Amino acid sequence: QVQLVESGGGSVQAGGSLRLSCAASGYANSPYLMAWFRQAPGNEREGVASIARDGHTNVGDSVKGRFTISRDNAENTLYLQMNSLEPEDTAIYYCAATASWIDWPKRLSPGNYNTWGQGTQVTVSS
Numbered sequence: 001q002v003q004l005v006e007s008g009g010g011s012v013q014a015g016g017s018l019r020l021s022c023a024a025s026g027y028a029n030s031p032y033l034m035a036w037f038r039q040a041p042g043n044e045r046e047g048v049a050s051i052a053r054d055g056h057t058n059v060g061d062s063v064k065g066r067f068t069i070s071r072d073n074a075e076n077t078l079y080l081q082m083n084s085l086e087p088e089d090t091a092i093y094y095c096a097a098t099a100s101w102i103d104w105p106k107r108l109s110p111g112n113y114n115t116w117g118q119g120t121q122v123t124v125s126s
Contacts, residue, residue: 047108
């Protein structure tokens, strides 16, 4: 049974940093794509960043230069290093994964992922 579990969320002042982790279990092989999404109340779920098994990344425009996605394939763990956090980054952050290949323009679309974590709250205060 496939499961994703996020950790590392919390509250931080603007300009601070957080590192999120997502542990994947139940996969026979490391999932082809893993990604971070976020959602604030009343807003659509937004793609933050994705990373393929070979290391290729796709990063959303709103976080480029501030967030870095990485993965440890041997440990089946996904990371999101978030620097220079802004109040606009406040949201519930979700880990997602799929074993299927997805064309790069669609890798930040939530509908292309079939496994989701429970989410972790990130709050950035001004």
